[in-house]
Amino acid sequence: MKILFFSAKPYDKQFFDHYNKPYGFQIEYLETHLGPHIVNAVQDELAVCVFVNDKVNAEVIAVLAEKGVKIIALRCAGFNNVDLEAARAHGIRVCRVPEYSPQAVAEHTVAMILTLNRKTHKAYNRVREQNFSLNGLLGFNLYGKTVGVIGTGKIGAAFCRIMKGFGCKVVAYDLYPSRQLESSGIEYQPLEAVLGHSDIISLHCPLNEDTHYMINEKTLGMMKKGVTLINTSRGGLINTVHVINALKSKHVAHLGIDVYEQEDKLFFKDLSGSIIEDDTIQRLMSFPNVLVTAHQAFFTEEALSEIAQVTLNSIDQLVKNKEPDNKIVILV
Template identity: 70%
Template structure:
């Protein structure tokens, strides 16, 4: 997941603002959730005991196909990473009387912010929720790939205790490149320093705490050239779409490892597949995927997946894919629910939330 823009490798050019309005009715504040899963429902219901909102949950994602189902009088819609807040959707929400789009995530690349401004809808998000959760998942993916523990697990369950094919390498002494040193990137850097790695970073804004800890800031190309391991921790913006492409892959070390727990479209998947085929990349770990909205958060075990690109990725023995799981800890879910509901509560009172950034162009 992404971090606060002014601490990321590529700024989203946003500014904070507050939209003040007064509730004209004493009726409960209605919040309609999209892309709601059982764990969302349990967490938000638990934290709603302090607020008394009227919560309604829909499993479907928000898009033009369902937006007309939003009831008049819905104060806020609560959405997640794969909901589509297009201009059309936002216009209909405004016509229905919705005042708030509450993102229960940090990233907001799925929201047309200019349309929200035009129609007077406030957009709030959760700028920080357990950044350690995402950073630790990135490290878990890295360790799994370089020590092949996933292969060992399956092998031993079949009573095969051979070590052939399980040769890994030490992280200690390796050079780790980190793109984006926001909250999650910083947490990842600290862990890698603890492993005894040399940590290089690229970000438009140096973090002095990281410099003091031993992180060396340098250019993007220099990080690519030196890194044995490259981990992405920046938001997705129009400027950095396909940040990892055929050109940048060509600048990386032969046999490097790439980890992405941020946004799928930071990577040109077809270029990465080419790099895996030639050995330019020795390992790939992704918790995000450009076309993930068709796949992730769903049980497709009994279905035929028509996405040939993800099927090709899954065919590589040195590729590890998880389904946008990095944020998924008890700690993070609790923080997401509390921050989101607190923001909606303050907005319903005409106040500006303390924790969630109100974003708008």
């Protein structure tokens, strides 16, 4: 059986080839992202495997169906880039990887907070130039600070536990509070209270109609002046123009983003020799108190191993007309 991969990178080939040995699938890797421009490259593959920035809209799905594709496998947790209704209409099964080392993303979130706070990236560059001055490197203790967590799924929960270990007070907002987290000292509050009480706010929720631009002029205004805001979830959770205004007014003291709402044109590419025409990301990166990483929070050996294993097993189960875990198949 053939699987065609889109947005494939060398590390995808490394991990999927390794874990494909028991299955023996025929895998072809394309570096380009899936979209109307390339969908006709699909020939006799039964499955396509896509990532976060592939555009699997109704137009693309219609062509996939004509080509005989029966499975769309997302090697990620989010599925906001797939038109599920179109897939349903064409009888295409959609599967994903709902959980892959949540600690990977949680730990990267902490790394961003520490980097922004203690300015280790700036200290590293200074010392390499034989500048041992401490001026401009002043940070603050995390101990005793209030950390607000929006979304307490697997990743949010892992992040909560880490921040408790730092001696922080952790408050959280989620439509479905976790009793286990509550019993460990995490206090659930309404969203407005979490925004207003927190020194640091971290986003760990999915992107959907209800959460799109949940961080906007109004919600930014609810936050403490001098807040640290971190997003390792989905770029569309933040209205970038509004957060730039909050940075300019110094209402937001630090911003760390591993995701960006227009990242499909930038991330996972080497653009070091190109002129980036996206003025918004250029403006963001001009701030000394903004840290941007290119969607690497998931990027650990453990996470990539889990992604490959779950994806291949899900495809195998669907081909055999067996049902994988109901959290994995998102459309039946």
